[in-house]
Ligand SMILES: Cc1ncc(C[n+]2csc(CCOP(=O)(O)OP(=O)(O)O)c2C)c(N)n1
């Protein structure tokens with residue numbers, strides 16, 4: 084549908100949609116950067132969605148039963164900022180639009196969930212939003228099953244571009260959504276046939292309609308500018324009983340001289356182009372000037388939500404107080420008080436029994452205790468359930484037949500799993516965790532980074548954490564993955580040494596509110612090193628003295644995970660020679676760094692020789708090896724310098740010198756003995 088027809092046949096709709104288009108042009112021009120074309124192309128879809136379908140209340144933007152609107156094509160951020168401003172979200176003032184992309188503004192280059200209510204997820208890395216949306220829709224199903232339709236009954240709407248659909252993660256997302264019949268997920272594909280380099284056929288010939296259908300989706304194709312067709316398609320999508328994709332044929336940068344070209348993708352800042360576009364729109368108002376009647380029509384859409392919200396509150400109040408409390412508790416990310424006692428009891432038992440178990444198994448033991456206390460946890464694995472030990476007896480399995488099932492078989496989709504888990508966390512009221520091999524952190528990494536950036540406590544269970552996995556060989560043996568994870572800001576990287584530390588790590592992970600956790604867990608059995616029970620969560624300190632020197636302290640050995648027992652063995656050998664040696668277990672560097680300086684210096688005083696032992700690369704250890712006072716300690720590292728090899732694990736530790744004997748030799752060399 085062309086502009087003339089739209090203006091003639093749907094003048095009210097046209098004006099509302101034009102408001103999005105001119106705000107986008109004005110904000111991008113003011114910023115002299117950004118992306119104009121996508122919001123100009125999708126303004127009609129967004130207008131109809133917000134006017135006729137979306138359940139939202141700008142005065143209560145975090146209403147748990149709101150529909151979620153996800154802009155997967157995050158470069159088109161002015162679309163969501165315009166919508167939030169026009170419908171009356173207080174945070175998004177006109178000033179914010181005028182300061183689009185400027186320092187300190189809430190209207191960042193790409194939408195950031197932690198800056199603005201109404202921005203449900205952080206997007207920009209293409210494909211993430213559509214993959215997140217699978218988790219949003221699953222969370223809705225899980226909570227509806229738990230709390231009933233009268234309080235949980237909302238849709239997840241997504242706008243995805245050609246780029247989102249080309250990214251591989253979209254296939255993972257589409258596959259999961261189709262399998263699980265996530266019928267309340269509705270994706271609009273901005274089918275404008277343009278990406279940055281030119282037309283889509285430069286690089287792709289995929290029949291997207293066939294692709295979605297092949298995975299079990301309901302698919303419609305519409306003119307993405309025709310308000311009647313858009314409305315009808317959304318109505319049909321809601322009734323379809325399947326996840327729904329609406330292919331919306333649109334014109335990028337509609338009405339401008341850059342329409343239907345890749346030039347229209349980016350920042351349209353030329354004054355003449357903008358003036359001519361305004362003329363084509365019949366828009367006679369100045370920059371950032373939205374006439375009162377048009378603004379009030381938009382605000383009316385927002386105001387409609389107040390009554391719906393009030394009705395919802397009444398229905399919510401009719402739940403039992405226990406149900407209300409549990410719902411609110413999960414949404415506030417408050418773990419039940421009971422979990423602390425449960426973790427202590429498990430620790431005490433383990434310290435007494437001192438079993439030798441792999442920490443992946445320790446993790447299962449902890450989850451067996453924690454999952455029954457927290458309805459909001461959702462477990463899963465990317466086809467390695469038996470290896471990751473992520474499934475506990477009480478969870479059930481999520482499926483169309485069992486929406487209460489809290490375990491997800493993600494299939495071989497690490498990226499999709501990680502991204503969907505983020506979606507669950509962002510939805511609210513859920514604590515997702517999911518497993519794969521530590522080495523495949525790489526496959527999940529874009530979503531792990533976004534969890535950290537988005538300040539959500541997703542838990543990544545990464546087992547088979549070193550050469551200790553043995554015969555599967557170097558393709559499966561992580562060496563650089565701890566370093567990569569530690570290099571990521573706002574991420575707890577736990578590498579627990581035994582069941583006690585693993586349980587402590589889970590307690591931190593399940594009480595974290597804004598930091599994701601990576602649990603690096605061993606395949607091979609590890610002895611219990613925490614043989615003396617302490618109620619205190621020592622892992623929460625990040626690093627602590629596990630066993631102090633007996634003779635005069637000359638050495639500090641630091642280690643994580645499977646190498647803590649190597650350090651203890653080396654300590655014994657050194658002490659036997661009268662070389663006083665302290666062993667520091669360092670299950671989480673980030674938490675150790677968060678302690679005050681006095682504590683850190685008590686654990687790692689200046690003076691003694693320091694050696695760190697870890698079956699990974701050295702990167703990340705230097706801070707703790709050379710001391711924090713700028714005073715260089717004599718220091719060494721026992722670990723990996725390259726990739727591993729395929730062989731039994733015990734042989735590999737010897738081959739790469741990750742042994743007590745080699746540690747002793749290194750220490751002696753540093754001491755000049
Ligand atoms: C993972 C990722 N790769 C590359 C980019 C850079 N990028 C931003 S938009 C874009 C083109 C997207 O095309 P499309 O989704 O069709 O958006 P349109 O041009 O239609 O607005 C690219 C390559 C990105 N944001 N994320």
Ligand SMILES: [Mg+2]
Pocket residue numbers: 244245246273274275276277278
């Ligand atoms: Mg495109």
